[in-house]
Amino acid sequence: MMPDFTLRPYTAADENAAIELWRRTWAQHYPHIDFDARVGWWRARWRGELVPACDIIVAENYGALAGFVTVDPKTQYLDQIVVAPEHWGSGLARALLDEAKRRSPSGLYLLVNKDNARAIAFYAKHGFTYDGEDKNPVSGIAVNRMRWRP
Template identity: 70%
Template sequence: MKASSSPPLKLRNYTADDEEAAIELWRRTWQQAYPRIDFTERVPWWRERWRNELVPVARIVVAEMDGILEGFVTVDPKSGYLDQIVVAPEFWGSNVALMLLDAGKRISPALLELLVNKDNARAIAFYEKNGFSYVGEDVNPVSGRPVNRMRWRP
């Protein structure tokens, strides 16, 4: 019998028990993407936003492998707003982001909208490759950074 090389990645709905792992994954991933910004100091703000703004309104799907959270997506099913798609840095370039994006499209099958930092060329290319269109410029209301507004419709 051949040994399995690695356990499969599974998608499932977020539970309250995932909170610490999701917050740490957010911190670690954004720190890798923007090393000049101290995301550790932003964790209390993020925890507050996670608990009060995202968890109450968004459907959250997590990707896990062997019991370890490797990514998540948050989508407001009423507005179609995709606030976060976070993938552990060691899975960048894999199919984890696509799996999470597909889960987001299932949550809001008529429309997804998001803001993406203008300087995040890899994310912009990913969204364009997966059917999103540029629909305008904006400023992130939290960070003040310039962002592209992007939209997907089937």
């Protein structure tokens, strides 16, 4: 059953909620990492790198931020797709991914942590294929590069 959510463009008023959603979601997936300590770094990256370059679409569920996707249509890079844990498996991630594809119709690529089997399976299910090894440009962790071509 699809939750009641709406997609809309990001506004500056969404910043705190988006950053908290990022922190909470990543902390749920990687509980051994202190994401509280990374919020300042993430806020600087959000403001300095993602907001200026990316189309950011947020999903709201009854007025609360439930997810977002960041995609740079110029480079075709999907940097983030974040869905609140309580909405995992709900169809919200697919809706955000479909919106990213709509905004970058000639293709998309992304980097995904090799240990994130759930995300790898999700992207494969939605038409992404393995496109080689890479390294996360921030953490240096080995990742899979995945690509979607229409």
